[in-house]
Structure formats: structure tokens, C-alpha cells
Amino acid sequence: MSESPITILHIDDNEANLYVIGRMLRTAGCRVMEAMSGEAGLELVASQPPDLIILDVQLPDINGFEVCQRIKSNSKTASIPVLHLSASFVESRDKAQGLESGADGYLVQPVEPMELIATVKSLLRIRRAEESALSLAKEWQTTFDSISDGIGLLDEEGRFLRCNTAMVSLLGKPLSEIIGNLHQQVTQTLLSSLEATPFRKTKENRCRESIEVKSNNNWFSVTVDPVFKENYSFAGAVYILTDITNRKQVEAALQASEERFRLLLENVKDYAIFFLDNQGIITSWSAGAERLLGYQEAEILGQPGSCIFTPEDLEQGEDKKEFSKALAEGRAENERWHIRKDKSRFWGSGIVTPLRNETGQVQGFCKIMRDFTDRKQAEDERNQLLAREQEARTTAEAANRLKDEFLTTLSHELRSPLNSILGWIRLLNTRKFDEVTTARAMETIERNAKAQVQLVEDLLDVSRIIRGKLQLNLRPIQLIPVIEAAIETVRPTADAKQIQIETVFDSQAGLVAGDPDRLQQVVWNLLSNAIKFTLQGGYVIVRLERVDSHAEITVTDTGQGISPEFVPYVFDRFRQADSSTTRKYSGLGLGLAIVRQLVELHGGIVHAFSEGLEKGATFKVKLPLVPDSVGVFAVGNREENAKLLPVLKGVRTLIVDDETDSREFLVAALEEFGVQTIAVASAGEALKALLELKPDILISDIGMPFEDGYSLIHKVRQLTAEQGGQIPAIALTAYARDEDREQAISSGFQTHVSKPVEPDELAIAVANLLLS
Numbered sequence: 001m002s003e004s005p006i007t008i009l010h011i012d013d014n015e016a017n018l019y020v021i022g023r024m025l026r027t028a029g030c031r032v033m034e035a036m037s038g039e040a041g042l043e044l045v046a047s048q049p050p051d052l053i054i055l056d057v058q059l060p061d062i063n064g065f066e067v068c069q070r071i072k073s074n075s076k077t078a079s080i081p082v083l084h085l086s087a088s089f090v091e092s093r094d095k096a097q098g099l100e101s102g103a104d105g106y107l108v109q110p111v112e113p114m115e116l117i118a119t120v121k122s123l124l125r126i127r128r129a130e131e132s133a134l135s136l137a138k139e140w141q142t143t144f145d146s147i148s149d150g151i152g153l154l155d156e157e158g159r160f161l162r163c164n165t166a167m168v169s170l171l172g173k174p175l176s177e178i179i180g181n182l183h184q185q186v187t188q189t190l191l192s193s194l195e196a197t198p199f200r201k202t203k204e205n206r207c208r209e210s211i212e213v214k215s216n217n218n219w220f221s222v223t224v225d226p227v228f229k230e231n232y233s234f235a236g237a238v239y240i241l242t243d244i245t246n247r248k249q250v251e252a253a254l255q256a257s258e259e260r261f262r263l264l265l266e267n268v269k270d271y272a273i274f275f276l277d278n279q280g281i282i283t284s285w286s287a288g289a290e291r292l293l294g295y296q297e298a299e300i301l302g303q304p305g306s307c308i309f310t311p312e313d314l315e316q317g318e319d320k321k322e323f324s325k326a327l328a329e330g331r332a333e334n335e336r337w338h339i340r341k342d343k344s345r346f347w348g349s350g351i352v353t354p355l356r357n358e359t360g361q362v363q364g365f366c367k368i369m370r371d372f373t374d375r376k377q378a379e380d381e382r383n384q385l386l387a388r389e390q391e392a393r394t395t396a397e398a399a400n401r402l403k404d405e406f407l408t409t410l411s412h413e414l415r416s417p418l419n420s421i422l423g424w425i426r427l428l429n430t431r432k433f434d435e436v437t438t439a440r441a442m443e444t445i446e447r448n449a450k451a452q453v454q455l456v457e458d459l460l461d462v463s464r465i466i467r468g469k470l471q472l473n474l475r476p477i478q479l480i481p482v483i484e485a486a487i488e489t490v491r492p493t494a495d496a497k498q499i500q501i502e503t504v505f506d507s508q509a510g511l512v513a514g515d516p517d518r519l520q521q522v523v524w525n526l527l528s529n530a531i532k533f534t535l536q537g538g539y540v541i542v543r544l545e546r547v548d549s550h551a552e553i554t555v556t557d558t559g560q561g562i563s564p565e566f567v568p569y570v571f572d573r574f575r576q577a578d579s580s581t582t583r584k585y586s587g588l589g590l591g592l593a594i595v596r597q598l599v600e601l602h603g604g605i606v607h608a609f610s611e612g613l614e615k616g617a618t619f620k621v622k623l624p625l626v627p628d629s630v631g632v633f634a635v636g637n638r639e640e641n642a643k644l645l646p647v648l649k650g651v652r653t654l655i656v657d658d659e660t661d662s663r664e665f666l667v668a669a670l671e672e673f674g675v676q677t678i679a680v681a682s683a684g685e686a687l688k689a690l691l692e693l694k695p696d697i698l699i700s701d702i703g704m705p706f707e708d709g710y711s712l713i714h715k716v717r718q719l720t721a722e723q724g725g726q727i728p729a730i731a732l733t734a735y736a737r738d739e740d741r742e743q744a745i746s747s748g749f750q751t752h753v754s755k756p757v758e759p760d761e762l763a764i765a766v767a768n769l770l771l772s
Contacts, residue, residue: 006124007031009050011041011067012085013060017109021054021085024113025120038062042070045077052120052127057086057098065101072102079131081123085109085116150241153227156234158183158199170241183239190241191215191222198224202237212244219248250358272348272369275355276305278362280323292348292371294341305367308338310345326352326365335372347376417448419528423492444488472515472601474771476626479544479551480505482516486523487542494531500539501527509546511626513771518598519623525591526555526619533617534559546625550604553621562610562617570608571596599623626771648766649674654695656686656712657732658704662755666699666732669759670766683712690716690724697766702733702744709733713748728769732757 008025012018013036022032033050035041038059045053053071057064064084071077084098087109095106104123107116144151150167152160160178168175171190178186184197191213198209202224210223223240272289276282282305285297293300293308300307306319313319313336325332331353338348350369354362424441427433433441487501494501512519523542530540534557543554562570571592592608599606604623610616653675657663660681667677678693680686683704690698698716702709709731719725731744734755741752753765 005029005031006051007033007048008052008054008120009033009035009041009044010054011035011038011059011064012054012056013037013058014056017056017085017087021116024116027113028117028120030120036060038064038067041067045071045080049077049080051080052123053080053082054085054120055082055103057084057089057094065097068098068101068103079127081105081127083107083119083123085111152178152183152239152241153236154183154199154239155236156203158197158237160186160239161236167241170243187241191220194222198222199237199239202226203234206234218243218245220244270370273366274300274305275364275366277364280305280319280365283364289369292340292346292369293338308340310337310339313337322352323365326354327362330354335376338369346371347373417452417489420448420489420492421445421452423496427492440488447485448489472518474513474515474602476511476771477514477516477519479509479512479514479519479553479623480507482514482519483523483542483544483553486520486527489520489524490527490531493528494540497531497534497536497538499531499534499536502539502541504541504543504545506545509544509551509625512551512602512623513626514602514623519602522595522598522621523553523555525595526553526621529591529619530555530557530559530617532559533557547622549625550622551625553623554618556616556618558616560617561613561615562608563613564610567608567610571606595619595621624771648763648770650676651697651766651770652676652678652693652695653766654686654689654693654698654727655679656681656683656698656700656704656709658682658701662701666762669762672759673763673766675763675766683707683709683715686712687715690719690727694724695727697769698727698729699732699762699766700729700749702731702735702740709749710743710747717748730765730769732762 008030010018010021010025010032012021012034015036018034018036022034025032033044033048035044038061041053041055044050055064055067059067064086068082068084071080071082081104082102083105084095084103085107086094089095089098090108098106104126105119107119145165147164148166150164150170152163152167155161159180159182163175163178168178171178171186173186183199187194192215194211194213194215198211201209203226206226206228208223208225210221212219212221214220221240221242221244223242225238225240226234227236227238229235269288269291271286272292273286274282274289275284282300282303285295285300289300290296295303306314309319318336322332322334331351333349333351335347335349337345339345348369349372350367352365352367355364355366357363421444424445428438428441483503483505487503491501527540527542534540538558540558541554541556543552543556545552545554596606599621602623604621606619606621609618609620648670651674653670655663655666655670655677657666657679658681663679663681667679670677678689678695680689683700684707686698686700689695698713700709700712713729713731716727716729717725729749730751730753731747731749732753732755733740733744744752751765751769753762
């Protein structure tokens with residue numbers, strides 16, 4: 001019947017009835033107490049009050065009607081529902097007698113379980129409703145009495161029908177002398193000076209009437225609100241009586257204070273003092289403000305205080321920030337440029353403080369300002385001189401530093417291939433080698449000589465390394481040939497120190513998008529460092545393996561190692577471990593810095609690890625793999641720098657564009673490159689396709705009806721990775737400004753392509769996004 005079982009007391013001297021009725025009630029989830037006489041039942045009611053009583057009429061001691069009367073006459077038990085259930089007293093007069101004795105219901109035996117349980121439920125619902133109504137009435141009366149103003153309800157003649165305790169206290173009369181009497185008579189002593197009551201005007205005009213009256217050195221407010229019947233005829237009024245003596249005294253004191261303050265404002269000339277309301281509207285203006293800002297009081301009152309702020313400060317919302325800071329911190333101090341009435345500017349130092357009433361509520365703001373323009377101009381001139389001097393010094397230092405860095409990097413780049421050339425030449429001049437070794441030596445010399453030529457041609461690229469703007473010639477490549485070429489470059493140096501180079505290559509490591517020359521430079525630098533810091537007879541291990549979606553190159557040596565304190569700085573330009581290392585090993589600390597720059601330009605990362613000095617070091621380079629679906633082929637009759645266009649066979653691409661012609665063009669253009677396209681016309685369709693079809697890449701228009709591309713990518717990025725939330729995305733749009741591109745990238749797209757777009761350009765954009 002309910003979540004918490006109800007308790008029912010069954011009073012009946014018939015054991016069979018007790019059993020049958022008890023079984024019905026327990027089956028319905030009730031807890032049942034039983035008594036076989038009226039007195040026993042009354043004792044249980046007093047000691048363990050039940051939720052409901054089922055009472056037989058014919059009992060051995062006192063009949064059920066009397067038991068019911070005694071229950072209902074006791075205030076503690078009167079609210080318990082009583083249900084008569086009798087097999088003997090079944091006539092209508094019996095039922096009438098039972099109900100008149102206070103019973104809430106009457107059933108005759110035999111009774112069906114359904115009827116009994118339904119009746120019990122009904123009686124319990126009625127009881128709960130009565131309790132709720134009683135509680136509500138008590139709450140209303142409590143609220144009514146808690147109001148500090150005197151409140152009374154008058155009938156249409158002006159007689160009191162009801163009033164709260166505050167009214168009784170104000171009138172100083174017992175409730176019996178108030179209820180039923182005319183309000184004019186009841187309030188005559190308290191409001192002796194009141195000539196006409198507002199009640200009559202309220203009855204005539206049918207609207208609220210208020211009046212303030214002074215009586216015996218006290219002030220009172222009388223407010224009368226009309227009350228209407230359903231047909232809008234006058235039914236009476238709500239009469240509100242409030243003692244406003246304290247308020248009147250405060251108002252008088254405030255008026256005197258305002259007069260004194262007005263006199264003060266009129267005589268302060270060096271300060272601009274003015275007041276604003278909570279909306280920032282000027283409400284008061286001093287003579288000093290007139291002199292400093294140029295506005296007369298009559299023309300500035302009612303204007304926003306922001307009118308004295310400069311346009312650039314208004315654009316940044318400084319006027320609103322000033323109020324926010326004053327509210328948060330109790331005051332806001334600042335110095336800034338302001339504008340006078342004649343549009344001239346002055347440097348003003350100001351303080352804004354919030355004005356609060358006695359309850360702490362903000363009533364407005366006060367702002368006090370002084371003109372510090374002369375001081376500001378002197379400070380600006382001094383700062384400008386200092387800034388010009390510092391700028392000149394910084395420019396000179398930066399120019400020298402850039403020159404030194406450029407020359408040092410250039411020297412480093414030129415020495416790298418020279419090492420192999422000179423090494424092999426010395427070996428060939430001092431030893432006899434077989435034809436195979438000699439041929440390998442000559443091949444290495446020739447290759448590095450060509451690298452010298454390439455380095456001379458890339459001198460401008462070296463300067464871009466320093467500025468972080470080196471351009472790479474990316475293409476899908478295998479890393480094993482790149483690593484082997486770097487090993488061949490350093491092998492003469494390793495052989496000279498009897499250092500063994502071991503290789504462990506995973507032939508299935510996959511392709512990376514890289515510049516082979518620059519990646520060879522990365523591996524060469526790592527190997528050179530490993531050999532340089534490894535003692536004679538040591539070894540270096542070079543590994544290539546596939547780890548998830550990355551190719552990982554690891555170079556491990558048994559050399560000097562790196563102290564834990566220096567590991568975080570090992571890739572910083574010009575950094576050396578310590579002075580002793582500097583003395584023992586030559587170098588300018590550029591190699592690893594170049595490694596990090598080149599690896600990061602390839603979208604990878606490089607880390608250094610070492611357990612400490614004399615424990616060797618390990619360097620790991622991670623480069624992103626090219627997706628298996630991406631290949632390249634050369635088209636047309638091209639020279640060495642032939643344009644490469646991608647093969648995107650099997651790449652599933654979701655296209656979103658509300659323009660039918662544009663959508664069909666994109667489908668046709670991409671299918672030429674082997675793309676499997678899914679084309680939809682709205683953001684809603686796109687989300688559904690993304691969740692159901694799991695495409696590899698998303699191409700979306702920006703300007704679309706109902707929901708644009710920015711909203712679409714925002715919803716996509718809120719999805720989990722499994723749902724497609726990390727799908728690579730291209731914004732393809734006719735909005736082609738720099739700020740449009742920045743907005744697209746910041747919204748969640750990786751690439752921005754402007755319309756109109758060539759098929760080749762679009763395919764390359766798709767391939768580059770997949771490669772990255």
C-alpha cells in the first residue's frame with residue numbers, strides 16, 4: 001500500500017474474523033495489531049496509536065459505537081480513522097448510528113478483500129489530506145504572525161475579521177476588543193490625528209490607498225488594499241499598520257547630513273567628486289567636477305559616468321571593470337586617460353567606492369578624481385627616453401647574438417659531412433683496402449661532398465633553423481635507409497675508437513612523412529654524440545621499431561652518461577653539462593638543439609634518458625606514421641621538383657555542404673583520388689553519419705542554415721574518441737580572411753581551406769592532414 005507499512009488495529013471478539021481480516025491486511029502489506037474487547041482496544045490505542053482502526057460493533061464489554069465515541073473525544077486520538085466492520089449490525093440505522101458516533105466508514109461482513117483494502121486506502125488518503133490541510137493552516141498562521149507589520153482583514157463595513165499578533169501589539173488591546181469592531185474605533189487612540197481613514201477611499205476607488213500620519217511623537221504608515229469577490233464586487237480590505245518612527249528619524253538625519261555634504265562639495269575645487277547610481281548614471285556633481293571635466297551639473301545629471309572614459313577604454317569595458325572591482329574589494333583605484341566635455345584628454349587619478357545602506361545593500365557609487373596630467377607627461381618623457389635606450393641596446397645585442405648563432409650553426413652544419421670525407425681520406429692514405437671497401441669509401445666521400453654542395457645551397461635554411469622557420473620537403477619514406485646512411489657517415493669515427501655499432505631494425509615499422517636529408521641529420525647528430533662520449537671499446541645500439549601509431553628510433557650508448565640534474569636541459573642550445581666536460585670534449589652544444597628542432601618540425605618528439613654519470617645514455621625519437629591508405633605518385637611531365645599528388649584509396653571522407661552543386665563537385669573531385677565519399681547537406685545529418693559510419697576525415701562548410709560548421713565541430717569535439725570525437729577535420733569555406741582561419745582552427749578544425757578550391761589542392765590538404 002505504501003513504502004513504509006501502515007499499522008492497523010483490529011478490534012473484534014471473533015477469532016475467525018480476526019484471522020480472515022488480519023490475513024487480508026497482511027497480504028496487502030499492513031502491520032496488524034489485534035484486540036478482542038473494547039477496553040483492550042482502547043489501551044492499545046493509547047499506548048501504540050495505529051494509523052487506522054477496524055472496529056466491530058458487538059463486543060463483550062462495551063459496544064463499538066461507544067469505543068468510537070471515546071476515541072474521537074480524545075484530542076490525541078481523534079484524528080485516527082475508524083472503520084466499523086460488523087456482521088450483526090447491518091441495517092441502515094446501524095450504519096447511521098456508527099457514522100454519527102464519529103466513525104469514518106462502515107462495512108458489513110462478509111466483505112471482499114478488494115473492498116476492504118480500497119476502503120482502508122481511501123480513509124488513509126482522507127486522513128493525510130486533513131493533516132496536510134491542518135499543517136498548511138498552521139504554517140499560514142505562523143507566517144501571518146511572523147510579519148512585523150500589523151495586518152488585519154476587514155469586512156465590507158470595515159470591521160476586523162482577523163489580525164496578526166503585530167497588530168494586537170501595536171493597538172495595545174486584547175484580541176476580543178479588536179475582532180468584530182470597526183477599525184476606526186479600534187485605532188482611534190493610536191491614530192488620534194488621523195482625520196479620514198483610507199478605507200473609505202479604497203472602497204470608493206477600488207485601489208490601494210496609503211497615508212503617513214504623526215501621532216503623539218510617533219509616525220505611522222496606514223495602507224489599505226481592496227479585496228474583491230468573484231464577481232469583482234467589494235468584499236473588504238487588507239489593513240496594514242506600520243510604525244515608521246525610526247525611518248522618519250533616519251530620513252531627517254540623512255537630510256541634515258546631505259545638506260552638510262552639499263556644502264562641502266561646493267567648496268572643494270581641486271577634486272572632482274560625483275555620485276552614480278547602481279546603473280552608473282550620474283546623480284550628483286560637485287563644483288570641482290565642473291571645473292575639471294567642463295560639464296555643468298544641469299547637463300551631466302542623468303548621463304552615464306562612462307562619458308568621461310576614452311573610446312579605447314570603453315571598448316575594453318574598463319568602466320564596468322571599475323565598478324566590479326569596487327564591489328569586490330571595497331574600492332577601486334586607478335590612473336588613466338579621461339575625456340573632458342571639449343574632447344581634450346587629461347590623466348586622472350581616481351578612487352571609486354560603493355555606497356551601502358544600513359543593511360549592506362549597494363545604493364550607488366562615489367568617485368573622486370584629481371588631474372595629474374603634468375606629472376604623467378613628465379613620467380612619459382622619462383620612460384620614453386629609457387625605453388629608446390633599452391630598445392637600442394636590446395636591438396644591438398639581438399643582432400650580435402643572431403650573427404653569432406648563425407655563424408656557429410653554419411660551422412656545425414659544414415663540419416658534419418667533412419668528418420666522413422676527411423676520415424675516409426686519412427684511412428685510404430694510410431691503409432690498403434680491398435676493392436669493396438675502397439668503393440664504399442669513395443661512395444661515402446662522394447655522397448658527403450654532394451651534401452656539402454647541398455648545405456651551401458641551404459644556407460638560408462640554416463638561418464631559418466635559428467628563427468624556427470625551416471621548410472621541410474615532406475614525403476612518405478622508409479626510415480631504414482635514412483638510418484643506414486647516417487651510420488655509414490659516422491662509421492669511420494666509430495671504427496677509429498673501436499666502438500661497435502649494433503642495429504635492430506623492424507622491417508615492418510612503416511612509412512613516416514619526412515624530409516630524408518633532415519632525418520639523416522637527426523640520426524647523424526645522435527650517433528655523433530653517442531660515439532663522442534663513449535670510451536674506446538664501447539658499443540652503440542640503434543633500434544627502429546613500431547610503437548602504436550609512431551615509428552621509434554632509439555640510440556643507446558655505454559658512454560659518459562648524463563647527470564639527472566642536466567637531463568632537462570640537454571636539448572637547450574649552447575648548454576654543456578659542466579666545466580670538466582667542456583674541457584674534455586669539444587663542441588658548442590648545438591647538435592641536440594638542432595635534433596629537437598628538426599624532430600618537432602616533423603611532428604615528432606625526442607627524449608633523453610640516463611641513469612647517471614658513467615651509466616650511458618639513451619635518446620628516443622618518435623615520429624608519426626603515415627596511414628596505410630595514403631600513398632603518392634608523380635603526375636605530368638615534371639622536373640626534379642615534380643608536384644606530388646596523393647593517392648587516397650579507401651579513405652572514407654564525410655562531406656558536409658548545404659549547396660548541392662558544391663557538394664557534388666567535392667564528391668567528384670575526391671573520388672578521382674580514390675576517396676570513398678559520404679555527402680550530407682546539414683550538421684544534423686553529419687553527426688548521424690559520423691556516429692553510424694565512422695569516416696576517416698571530415699570536410700565541412702562553415703556558412704550553413706540553421707546550424708553552421710562551427711557549431712558542428714563543437715559538437716563533434718564533445719564526442720568520445722570511440723564515437724569519432726577526434727576525427728581530423730577540414731573547414732572548407734568562402735570565408736577566407738586570416739581571422740576566419742584563426743576562428744576555424746580555434747573552434748576545432750585542423751585545417752582551413754578557402755573556396756574556390758582546386759581538386760589537387762583539396763586532395764593534398766586531405767593527405768597532409770592524414771600524414772600529420
